[in-house]
Amino acid sequence: MQMTERHIQHPPLAADARRECKICWQVYDPAVGDPLVWQIPPGTPFADLPVHWTCPNCSATKDQFLVLPDE
Numbered sequence: 001m002q003m004t005e006r007h008i009q010h011p012p013l014a015a016d017a018r019r020e021c022k023i024c025w026q027v028y029d030p031a032v033g034d035p036l037v038w039q040i041p042p043g044t045p046f047a048d049l050p051v052h053w054t055c056p057n058c059s060a061t062k063d064q065f066l067v068l069p070d071e
């Protein structure tokens with residue numbers, strides 16, 4: 001049996017999801033970006049941040065950031 005319809009998976013990590021640093025609770029909001037520390041323009045999804053990006057507050061790496069639930 002072949003699947004002809006595109007199987008749409010629920011994206012586990014929405015592009016516009018906000019992330020929170022689990023160390024210092026700094027929030028990364030893609031709508032805001034990180035213009036002060038990393039010159040990240042507003043509208044940049046967390047996934048599109050540079051690989052060397054770290055928490056602007058405590059320098060935690062990206063994998064220390066947890067997805068915040070939608071409000």
Ligand SMILES: [Zn+2]
Pocket residue numbers: 021022023024025026055056057058059060
């Ligand atoms: Zn932090």
